[in-house]
Amino acid sequence: MARQHRLAEMPWPKVEQAAIQGGSTVVWPFGAVEQHGPHLPLGTDGLFADRLVDAVLERLPQELPIWRLPLQNLGFSPEHLGFAGTLSLAPDQLISQVVAVGQQLAGAGFQRLVLFNGHGGQIALLQTAARQLRSTVPSLAVLPCFLWSGPEGLSALIPEPERSQGLHASLAETSLMMHLAPELVGQERPCDGHQGGSPPLGWSLEGAAPTAWLTGDLSSTGVIGDSAAASAALGAELWTCLLEGWCQRFQSLLASDWPRTDRSGPG
Numbered sequence: 001m002a003r004q005h006r007l008a009e010m011p012w013p014k015v016e017q018a019a020i021q022g023g024s025t026v027v028w029p030f031g032a033v034e035q036h037g038p039h040l041p042l043g044t045d046g047l048f049a050d051r052l053v054d055a056v057l058e059r060l061p062q063e064l065p066i067w068r069l070p071l072q073n074l075g076f077s078p079e080h081l082g083f084a085g086t087l088s089l090a091p092d093q094l095i096s097q098v099v100a101v102g103q104q105l106a107g108a109g110f111q112r113l114v115l116f117n118g119h120g121g122q123i124a125l126l127q128t129a130a131r132q133l134r135s136t137v138p139s140l141a142v143l144p145c146f147l148w149s150g151p152e153g154l155s156a157l158i159p160e161p162e163r164s165q166g167l168h169a170s171l172a173e174t175s176l177m178m179h180l181a182p183e184l185v186g187q188e189r190p191c192d193g194h195q196g197g198s199p200p201l202g203w204s205l206e207g208a209a210p211t212a213w214l215t216g217d218l219s220s221t222g223v224i225g226d227s228a229a230a231s232a233a234l235g236a237e238l239w240t241c242l243l244e245g246w247c248q249r250f251q252s253l254l255a256s257d258w259p260r261t262d263r264s265g266p267g
Contacts, residue, residue: 029072035083
């Protein structure tokens with residue numbers, strides 16, 4: 001990607017100039033270091049978020065005021081503890097980190113921070129962190145988002161029951177990794193995640209009435225879903241949908257003045 005969009009590779013005077021541009025936006029990709037079954041790497045979520053942010057910034061017009069931070073690879077993954085290699089920060093550690101970094105970006109003059117998250121297990125936590133940050137720095141727009149939520153057409157590519165039951169290291173993630181980094185994908189294609197039975201009627205693993213499940217409750221392999229039909233071809237379709245969808249969303253954000261960028265409020 002164009003190197004000028006990486007804040008960590010810029011000298012401070014250029015960062016200072018970037019921050020004062022109207023609508024200046026920083027994207028911070030988030031992943032996790034957690035088990036992804038016997039066939040996918042621990043850093044799966046971070047790899048997806050990191051590469052998608054790079055691809056979006058490469059495709060957007062280079063004059064747009066948007067830059068990125070390095071990947072935050074350690075995340076909140078207590079549901080996967082017990083599987084070798086999983087590392088999880090405490091909730092307050094991640095929230096404190098988001099607040100501290102956001103305050104410093106706002107102090108430099110940046111107007112928006114996008115928390116671009118690839119790990120489903122920390123969606124709610126990053127939303128909480130975003131509200132906490134916004135309450136301390138009202139002049140900074142904070143947008144927590146999830147890589148797999150938003151782009152239209154994704155659900156049409158994943159058949160049922162995998163669409164609703166493939167929660168981890170299954171069809172979608174395996175296929176996308178086969179497209180992006182096939183050298184990191186093992187030969188096994190597990191179908192797992194139901195050894196603990198189904199939640200009671202009216203309840204679900206995720207959705208309107210979710211339960212606080214742990215992976216070990218459901219799966220011996222770490223997979224929740226069926227990865228058997230995964231393919232690089234499906235991964236390429238998912239990638240195209242994700243890239244086009246997030247390009248549209250970032251273009252819309254950068255063309256707007258939402259929520260406000262006049263710096264007139266407190267903070």
